[in-house]
Amino acid sequence: MSASQAIAIDRPPPQARGWSRARILGYALVGVWVLFGAGIVAYLVYAWNAEFFARYAPAYLQGLGTTLSLVAISMILGAILSLPVAYGRMSKHPILSGLAYCYVYFFRGTPLLVQTYLVYYGVGSFRPELETVGLWWFFREAFYCGVFAFSLNTAAYQAEILRGAIESVPRGQWEGAASLGLHKLQTLRKVVLPQAIIVALRPYGNELILMIKASAIVAIITVYDLMGNAKLAYAKSFDIQAYIWVAVVYLVMVEILRHGVEWIERRITIHLHR
Amino acid sequence: MPAQSIWTLLSWGPDGWSDDIASGVLVTIALALATLPIGLVIGFFVAFAKQHEEPSLRLAGNIYTTVFRGLPELVTLFLFFFGMPLLLQYVVRLFNPDATIDVNSFIAGMIVLSLIFSSYASEVFLSAFRAIPKGQYEGGYAIGLSKWQTMRLVILPQLIRIAFPGLENCWLSLLKDTSLVSVVNLAETLRQSGVAARVTKHSFLFYSVAALIFLALAVLSSIATSYILRYLGRREAR
Numbered sequence: 001m002s003a004s005q006a007i008a009i010d011r012p013p014p015q016a017r018g019w020s021r022a023r024i025l026g027y028a029l030v031g032v033w034v035l036f037g038a039g040i041v042a043y044l045v046y047a048w049n050a051e052f053f054a055r056y057a058p059a060y061l062q063g064l065g066t067t068l069s070l071v072a073i074s075m076i077l078g079a080i081l082s083l084p085v086a087y088g089r090m091s092k093h094p095i096l097s098g099l100a101y102c103y104v105y106f107f108r109g110t111p112l113l114v115q116t117y118l119v120y121y122g123v124g125s126f127r128p129e130l131e132t133v134g135l136w137w138f139f140r141e142a143f144y145c146g147v148f149a150f151s152l153n154t155a156a157y158q159a160e161i162l163r164g165a166i167e168s169v170p171r172g173q174w175e176g177a178a179s180l181g182l183h184k185l186q187t188l189r190k191v192v193l194p195q196a197i198i199v200a201l202r203p204y205g206n207e208l209i210l211m212i213k214a215s216a217i218v219a220i221i222t223v224y225d226l227m228g229n230a231k232l233a234y235a236k237s238f239d240i241q242a243y244i245w246v247a248v249v250y251l252v253m254v255e256i257l258r259h260g261v262e263w264i265e266r267r268i269t270i271h272l273h274r
Numbered sequence: 275m276p277a278q279s280i281w282t283l284l285s286w287g288p289d290g291w292s293d294d295i296a297s298g299v300l301v302t303i304a305l306a307l308a309t310l311p312i313g314l315v316i317g318f319f320v321a322f323a324k325q326h327e328e329p330s331l332r333l334a335g336n337i338y339t340t341v342f343r344g345l346p347e348l349v350t351l352f353l354f355f356f357g358m359p360l361l362l363q364y365v366v367r368l369f370n371p372d373a374t375i376d377v378n379s380f381i382a383g384m385i386v387l388s389l390i391f392s393s394y395a396s397e398v399f400l401s402a403f404r405a406i407p408k409g410q411y412e413g414g415y416a417i418g419l420s421k422w423q424t425m426r427l428v429i430l431p432q433l434i435r436i437a438f439p440g441l442e443n444c445w446l447s448l449l450k451d452t453s454l455v456s457v458v459n460l461a462e463t464l465r466q467s468g469v470a471a472r473v474t475k476h477s478f479l480f481y482s483v484a485a486l487i488f489l490a491l492a493v494l495s496s497i498a499t500s501y502i503l504r505y506l507g508r509r510e511a512r
Contacts, residue, residue: 111454
């Protein structure tokens with residue numbers, strides 16, 4: 001009789017997975033979700049209307065294009081604009097950092113809808129002045145106003161992401177690079193940014209998702225993006241499936257992006273996992 | 275109509291718009307405050323489900339956050355505002371064929387904002403749950419507390435302290451999201467400013483006022499939260 005045999009005999013039996021209260025509740029809740037999803041699918045099948053689909057599907061596709069281009073242009077312009085703002089936030093100059101702080105505080109503290117109204121209706125109300133300056137063509141178009149407001153808004157958020165990521169790199173990295181004779185720009189490009197990107201990727205992904213979701217707002221200032229076309233389709237047909245379809249499209253888009261960001265993050269942090 | 279100075283426009287009373295906008299501000303605050311407790315409770319239970327050992331509970335919680343964080347706020351609002359009456363009407367007409375149903379925009383806004391707020395708050399609660407070591411539960415059970423007592427007396431006080439900064443962010447975005455309900459004709463700050471802007475043709479002025487009001491609410495919230503944070507910190511020190 002050896003010790004190993006005794007251990008083998010005394011091993012506890014596998015835990016029984018009975019119907020605990022939590023399990024019943026969990027199954028019930030999943031059941032509710034399944035019923036909910038099945039209900040929506042059943043409704044879409046029941047309300048299937050080839051005419052509706054033929055009439056509005058091309059409009060939805062076009063709207064999807066508008067949404068994507070709005071988000072892409074705003075993200076890129078915002079990224080460019082966020083550089084000076086992030087620089088200002090990190091600078092020791094009191095006026096510069098104060099200005100950058102106010103910019104960020106204003107755009108993060110007020111609703112995007114208010115900012116969009118302020119640009120489209122507010123700035124747009126100075127028509128004679130804008131015409132003399134020659135900018136009226138820009139502020140006349142709801143799409144351009146949307147891009148303008150969204151770029152300013154996302155620049156504030158992206159500046160904070162950038163600042164957080166750069167400040168997350170320890171100071172020793174700057175000092176080490178300086179002692180090797182790299183100047184500041186080289187240090188930023190070759191030492192700090194590669195480390196900061198890993199930190200910044202997830203927030204940037206979240207910001208992109210937030211922008212896609214927020215871009216539905218431009219439908220209110222008469223841009224025919226995805227949401228705008230859904231509004232139009234609903235106004236013409238009084239058919240709730242106009243909104244259900246648009247919800248499905250947004251949900252799919254957001255899920256694809258979210259998983260894409262997770263995939264990229266796994267790839268670029270592969271050297272950190274052991 | 276004679277040209278009015280902006281001071282008349284911003285005065286209190288029949289000529290000015292301050293009283294109208296102030297009533298809108300009250301609606302904004304009421305909506306946010308009415309949403310907060312509902313959202314917090316739902317968010318807590320969703321987070322509880324998401325960290326439970328039972329896989330089906332986790333799945334149900336994850337579907338909840340995926341749906342309500344993935345949908346744009348505006349789409350959720352419209353779906354609810356236009357879809358819910360249809361559904362309710364369908365049910366009610368089974369009993370009373372002549373009934374018509376209208377959804378109050380305050381209630382609709384409150385429900386939709388609770389769904390959105392709770393899905394974000396649940397993520398905050400979830401990371402707070404994960405920050406609490408298992409030993410805290412085991413210690414609670416070891417001195418004879420029941421599951422519910424352990425949760426209430428041991429876990430929850432720590433959870434609130436850890437989750438507080440994240441919940442503050444959720445509250446700030448809730449405050450901003452209330453402006454979306456103006457789209458379904460709730461007379462809150464943005465809506466009232468918009469009416470003033472359209473009537474007086476001073477759009478820039480009134481939308482700036484709306485922006486400044488939201489900014490002031492954010493500043494007030496951060497002052498209030500710093501007080502609460504200090505209070506929570508004092509509790510911790512004892």
